[in-house]
Amino acid sequence: MNGLIVAIVIAVVALLLSLSVRVVKQYEQGVLFRLGKVQGARLPGLRLLIPVVDILHRVTLRIITLPIQSQGIITRDNVRVDVSAVAYFKVVDAVKSVVAIENVHAAIDQIAQTTLRKVVGQHTLDQTLSETDQINLDIRKILDIATVEWGVEVTLVELKDIQLPDSMKRAMARQAEAEREKRAKIINAEGESLAAAALGEASDTMMAHPLALQLRNLQTLVELGVDKNTTVVFPAPLMSTIGELGTFLARESAAASPHNGGQAGVIPVQATTPPPDRPSQVAPM
Known part of the structure; x- marks a missing residue:
């Protein structure tokens, strides 16, 4: 007992x-x-x-990680995007976090989703993609104002993922391709301009020094001969020389014709047609 x-x-x-x-x-x-x-x-x-x-x-009192689920948002330029984010917060006043609100985690999750839709909806698609840092700061400021009465401090908000429609992805790809082509054409045009200026300076030099063009032609022939091909290239000055030589030979031939007295040491032969009852005669050589 x-x-x-x-x-x-x-x-x-x-x-x-x-x-x-x-x-x-x-x-x-x-x-x-x-x-x-x-x-x-x-x-x-x-x-x-x-x-x-x-x-x-x-x-x-530790920092709590709160994933913000993906939200379907219409941007200011009427493009639908799916945006997800993540928020980090911590309790700085334990009494307020217990007395002022019933479930601080669920409350911050809900207000973070609505704030994300509100802030992203005020920006265009290009701003949403390029100004993520500013969007993060805007969301954090709004959350801090709402959660300060709950004894909670939001330390960081980051956009985690931005999903675009397939049609918008294709349009952006075409835009990027057109932008690259524009830059390539501009670079090509600048190169052509520089090359034309250099060629102009080279032509001025060749006009001042005619032999420079002959040296350049010879160098081109040497470069072609390295490949051991059967291509024959006649530079323009050589073709003009051949034409002048042909003109010279034609002039000499014309000077040697019978109308101009013939060439020295050569006696022209005359042939006559005899009468029918006499034999033909040929002038002695």
């Missing part, structure tokens, strides 16, 4: 200890309620409570 009483006493004492002793971890703060009234925050360590009278809520 005495053993049973001792066992009951031990069980009661153990139950009271379990109800009256709480351990608050280093990364937590405790919010103490006594008969439903807030008594303040409790720092980390061993905390003694009055059983049945006191209730201790432990709140983590």
